Amino acid sequence: MGERLNWAGNYRYGSSQLLEPANLEEVRDIVMSSERIRTLGSRHSFNGIADTTGIQLSLRKMDRVLELDREKQTVTVEGGIRYGELGHYLNNQGYALHNLASLPHISVAGAVATATHGSGDQNAGLAGAVHSIELVKADGEVTVLTRGADTDFEGAVVGLGGLGVVAKLKLDVVPAFSIRQTVYDHLPLTALDAGGFNEIMSSAYSVSLFTNWEDSVFNQVWVKRKLMEGEDPSEAASTDFFGAASAPAKRHPVPGQSEINCSEQLGVPGPWHERLPHFRMDFTPSAGNELQSEYFVPRRNAFEALRALEGLRERIAPLLFVSEVRSIAADHFWMSPCYQQDSVGLHFTWKPDWESVRQLLPLIEQALAPFEARPHWAKLFAMEPQKVQSLYARLSDFRQLLLKYDPAGKFRNAFLDTYL
Template sequence: MEQNWAGNVAYQAREVARPRTVEALRALVAERSRVRALGSRHSFSQVADGPGTLVSLEELPDEITVSGEQVSVPAATRYGVLAEFLQERGLALANMASLPHISVAGAIATGTHGSGDTLGSLSTAVTGLELVTASGGLRRLWRGDPEFAGSVVALGALGVVTRVTLSVRPSYEVRQQVYVDVPWAELVGDLWSVFASGYSVSVFTDWAGPAQVWVKSLDAVTLPFEPADGPVHMLAGESVAAVTEQGGVPGPWLDRLPHFRLGHKPSAGAELQSEYLLPRESATEALTRLRAMSPRITPLLQITELRTVAADSLWLSPAYGRDVLGVHFTWKLDVPGVTALLPAVEEALLPLGARPHWGKVFHTTRVAPLYPRWTHFQELRAHHDPDGKFTNPLLDHLTTAP
């Protein structure tokens, strides 16, 4: 049986197809009544599943091409592979997520992000999309097209994306310094200064003790906290061989922006993940509420990561229209326990404007009020997929929830 990376989702599709050409993919989509694109299987929700055919794009031609300040990549390309390709040519992405193992199309479809006060989600680098439509046609969209902002973070609901064009920049170096045993009160009391201290900053907490602060900076930075005296993993007991180089040593962007090395196991493996993205003005209250819930959260938790993401204009992006703080929970692989706890977490966060990450585990189905362009997105779906070829139970549930 096919399942996701974590093993918490067993796909219910009748088949998994692996076309080797775009032409074969187009014919398959035209023939099937229900189709969902399958990425790198790092989503913890049922966003990629469906009752019909799952399509893996990993056997499509893998040519990556560069033109000026843009790179065109096959949808299934892993970010780590793309990063190495760009670095060899003196180019770079502005940002990366904590895992380099995820696919480009899957990451942008779900609004996946890295961290940085001035950095948008990975989706904001998109300048063009090529996708197979419900009829088997091939459609291309470019930034500036009227439907572009509704088609990037689209949850696979508008077609099967085959290629993505991204903006790139000249390669650059980054330093990564980790601070340990950071007092919680000092962190929260100066939260935005901490996040503004580097190009990309992450805070790790178990909600009970002190925190870790991981600062990825373009220049040398010193925070008034205790620096680690050697490489550290955010999870106690995990191998530091898996994490990218620390200690403030400058190195290529692709070897510092992700937390994990491409050739090593990401995170701890046996886990669930949830994430909620809150407007910055609600962040301190959200952290206070979650800290008070630590007796319930900590026993189920591996670690929480806090990150900042800049606002964007993509309709279903969790950062649509506002700068946000992402509160990411890496849970133990305890499905009943996490399922029982999430309503309480959401009761604390949703009234503060939190939006759940599409690719993570969440409880609420009332997402429409969280997105000002939700109705416009449903109209876009109805126009391009009137028979619901690309829908699935999760999307149907979110659309029809009262």
């Protein structure tokens, strides 16, 4: 039936069958004939959010760009297209998306449904670009939900796979732009105190802080600056970043991994789709054999949350490949961790020792509890379902949406039953 593991190999799917339709009519036929079904994206989830006891439906073969509307500045795509492929197409046409995640390998529909994000003070998550979605409901009916026109839109975009199959999406595009990426070494945690965090994170289009938590220092800072009109692309990037020195050679955020996997650095300007992701489309992203967790805290509490994590340094460091800190602008999607609040993502890429990580996660969640940290839906967490539910003001509205679009629970699974 095809691959039964997620990309990192830590989760084995329990579905009875994996089907890969080639067009909308095949999707409708599969949905109507199924009792239980879930859409499988690019398998970059670390838990059971995409699993089912019934049929998994992959949109891998539905990966086309359908329309580029230059007048309205939108692009319509099939749900299975990956961001790396879409980025290449858009850039060749003179357009861009407002942001990209660190991995260009992920599918558009899967990333949007789970509130996956990039980085940048002014940049909402990837769902922020969605203008409309085309949804195949449980009865096979196709409905289109559009921003500003449909009251269900803000509940359905980050739908966690529970409303139906998102076969198409229309996304806002912007004029193509260039980015220069510079990595800086050794930024002390204390540099973020007394307003330093805001100054650092707002200093460029996108800023990522990486630490292995062995010391009170960020080992690397990845700074992605947008080239402004008239700016000389040959001008050298600054060698100093709030006391951190520019790296003399290309870096990989995970110690011991080859930097060839990573997007271009050293201040060399390049197109947006080749600089905003941390990793290159044609190479294995991150560490590969890994586990991941991520928690979102309100932007105003970011430094205090980092201080809370610092108290667990000796517990975190031995299990960690790397931790990344990013800022994300607020959005209006009911089930997004960034719903109506500017947020900071505290990300952990763990070594593949699940039993030890499983014991550590409650300690991290306890340390972050004063900040009402919300876990990433598609990653590993230990939070009690009642706690997760308490963090979402529109949860009752979303439950009603699930009943409206899928009254018999065809698209529900153990994950949604547990946490929603």
